[in-house]
Amino acid sequence: xxxxxxxxxxxxxxxxxxxxxxxxxxxxxxxxxxxxxxxxxxxxxxxxxxxxxxxxxxxxxxxxxxxxxxxxxxxxxxxxxxxxxxxxxxxxxxxxxxxxxxxxxxxxxxxxxxxxxxxxxxxxxxxxxxxxxxxxxxxxxxxxxxxxxxxxxxxxxxxxxxxxxxxxxxxxxxxxxxxxxxxxxxxxxxxxxxxxxxxxxxxxxxxxxxxxxxxxxxxxxxxxxxxxxxxxxxxxxxxxxxxxxxxxxxxxxxxxxxxxxxxxxxxxxxxxxxxxxxxxxxxxxxxxxxxxxxxxxxxxxxxxxxxxxxxxxxxxxxxxxxxxxxxxxxxxxxxxxxxxxxxxxxxxxxxxxxxxxxxxxxxxxxxxx
Numbered sequence: 001x002x003x004x005x006x007x008x009x010x011x012x013x014x015x016x017x018x019x020x021x022x023x024x025x026x027x028x029x030x031x032x033x034x035x036x037x038x039x040x041x042x043x044x045x046x047x048x049x050x051x052x053x054x055x056x057x058x059x060x061x062x063x064x065x066x067x068x069x070x071x072x073x074x075x076x077x078x079x080x081x082x083x084x085x086x087x088x089x090x091x092x093x094x095x096x097x098x099x100x101x102x103x104x105x106x107x108x109x110x111x112x113x114x115x116x117x118x119x120x121x122x123x124x125x126x127x128x129x130x131x132x133x134x135x136x137x138x139x140x141x142x143x144x145x146x147x148x149x150x151x152x153x154x155x156x157x158x159x160x161x162x163x164x165x166x167x168x169x170x171x172x173x174x175x176x177x178x179x180x181x182x183x184x185x186x187x188x189x190x191x192x193x194x195x196x197x198x199x200x201x202x203x204x205x206x207x208x209x210x211x212x213x214x215x216x217x218x219x220x221x222x223x224x225x226x227x228x229x230x231x232x233x234x235x236x237x238x239x240x241x242x243x244x245x246x247x248x249x250x251x252x253x254x255x256x257x258x259x260x261x262x263x264x265x266x267x268x269x270x271x272x273x274x275x276x277x278x279x280x281x282x283x284x285x286x287x288x289x290x291x292x293x294x295x296x297x298x299x300x301x302x303x304x305x306x307x308x309x310x311x312x313x314x315x316x317x318x319x320x321x322x323x324x325x326x327x328x329x330x331x332x333x334x335x336x337x338x339x340x341x342x343x344x345x346x347x348x349x350x351x352x353x354x355x356x357x358x359x360x361x362x363x364x365x366x367x368x369x
Contacts, residue, residue, distance in 0.1 A: 064177070064226075066228070067225075067226055067228050068163070070149075071148060071222060071228050072173055073114050073146045074088055074089045074114075074147060074148035075087070075166060076089060076096060076111050076112060076113055076114065077112040077167045077172055078098055078102055078103075078109050078110075078111055078122075079110040079111075079112070079119065080104060082106070084167060084170060084217060085098060085099065085101075085166075085167070085217060085219045085220045086098065086165075086217065086218060086219060086221030086234075087111070087136070087220045087221070088148050088220070088221070088230060089145055089148055090147060090148070090264055090268070091147050091268075093137070093141060094122075094137050094138030094140075094141030094145065095137050095264070096136050096137070096138065097133065097260060098133075098134055098135075098136065098219075098220030099133065099219045099220040099233065099235055100127045100129045100131075100132045100133055100134045100202075101132055102220040103124065103134040103136065108122070108123055109122040109123070109124075109136055111138060113142075113145075115144070116142075120138050120139070120141075120142075121138070122136045122137055122138045122139060123137060125267055125268060125271060126267035126270075126271045126272055128263050128272075128273045128276075129202060130202055130273075130276065130278060130367055131202060131204055131255065131276075131278075132189065132204060133233070133263045133264065133267075134267070135267040135268055148230045149229050150260070150261055151225060151227070151230060151231045151257050152229075152257070152258075153206070153231070153256045153257050153258035154258075156180060156183055156225075156231050156232075156256070156257075157183070158179075158180050158182060158183060159180060160179060160226075161178075162178055162180055162210050162212050162223050162224065162225060162231070163175055163176070163177050163212065163224050164177075164210065164214060164218060164221065164223050164224075164234050164252070165221050165222045165224065166217060166220070166221025166222070166234060167218070167221070168213070168214075168215035168216065168217040168218045169215055169217050170217055176212045176213040176214075178210050178211030178250065179212075180209070180210055180231075181210055181211050181251070182208075182209040183206070184206055184207075185206075185207040185209050185253060186203065186207070186339045187204055187236065187253050188203045188332045188335060188336055189203070189204070189235075189236055203332070203336050203339050204255055204259070206258070207235075207254060207256060208231065208232040208253065208254045208255075209253055210223060210232075210234075210253070211250040212234075213249075213250075213252070214234045214235075214252030214254075215237070218252075219233075219235055219236075220233060222234075229257075231254070231256070232255055232256050232260070233255045234252060234253075235253055235255050236252070236253050237252045237253070238251035238252070238253075275366070276343075276366055276367040276368070277343065278338075278339075278343070278366065278367040279338050279343050279364040279365070279367065280307065280343075280364065280365050280367035280368070281308045281309045281334075281338070281362065282303065282304035282306075282307020282308050282310060282365045283301075283302065283303055284301045284302040284303075285298040285299060285300055285301060285320070285331055285334065286298065286299050287299075287331050288319055294329075296319075296321070296329060297319045297321040297328060297351075298319065298320050298330060299317070299319050299320075300314055300315065300318045300319070300351075301316060302316055303316060304365075307365040308362045308363060308364050309349070311362070311363070312360040312361065312363075313360055314349065314351065314360060315353070318351045318353050319352040320349055320351045321350050321357075322348075322350035323338065323347065323349055323350075324337065324341075324348060325350075341364050342364075343365060343366035343367075344364065345363070345364050346361065346362070346363050346364075347361075347362060347364065348360065348361055349362050
């Protein structure tokens with residue numbers, strides 16, 4: 001399996017729902033204005049009509065079925081040496097967009113179309129781990145290849161019905177349903193290493209939260225609306241530490257379509273991302289633990305010449321503790337703090353050097369691809 005990324009999530013108390021049911025009066029003479037001395041009115045005849053009149057639920061079911069017919073042919077299964085995931089057909093040239101963590105370190109892939117019986121060969125076009133996105137390309141795209149229709153992130157609203165399509169747990173061409181639960185979430189995927197912006201695993205802003213089930217194998221698939229438009233790529237599910245890090249039901253996250261089309265377009269055109277539109281300090285960092293073995297900040301391991309930190313005078317060995325007044329305790333919190341800024345924004349960095357606390361004014365750089 002592709003091991004869909006999990007984010008630690010602390011669930012709040014579940015409050016019982018109170019439902020009041022008001023039944024309509026079926027007895028004659030129940031009007032509040034009737035006098036007790038008034039004679040009871042004669043019972044009236046009632047005609048019950050049975051038939052197959054269209055209902056709202058039938059129409060919604062028809063809409064679901066039509067969306068599946070429209071979109072599922074654009075959702076593929078991607079198999080690597082280490083597992084499998086999902087992808088979306090991006091264009092008729094055979095470009096397929098997926099998650100970077102689905103691709104992993106592989107450069108060649110087997111792709112199975114929802115409408116195909118045999119796998120097709122594909123190779124890597126480019127990957128951008130900072131937004132957990134990648135593009136692969138079919139070597140011999142078939143004539144019947146059907147690109148997906150991509151929506152508008154600005155029109156995604158809480159409460160909209162969504163369908164998640166992919167290959168969860170290896171069950172090809174599966175569909176789950178839910179709603180948009182929230183928008184604008186900033187989520188840190190965890191992981192290790194450095195993304196060039198001062199963090200570990202990918203920290204992605206403006207993510208779409210959905211109640212549609214997201215399971216291992218869904219990564220890289222399609223989150224779609226009832227207009228048959230892709231509004232995001234399902235990427236990770238939340239886990240609840242209070243339940244032994246088991247999945248927190250109904251809390252999944254998808255990369256917004258605006259980010260998907262921007263990054264995929266750059267990877268297809270250039271093989272890399274030339275304009276990330278993401279802020280960075282231009283440092284390589286690691287988490288520092290205190291005497292109680294709890295994270296207390298991030299140590300600067302290296303500084304990129306000409307980038308924000310170097311221009312502000314930060315040096316290897318400095319320990320960053322705040323960004324714009326927000327506490328920085330580890331690499332993930334630094335990435336999350338940076339996610340709210342854009343390249344060129346001005347802010348402050350609080351750091352420790354030789355036992356003294358200092359503050360530097362910085363103009364944030366652009367995260368490099």
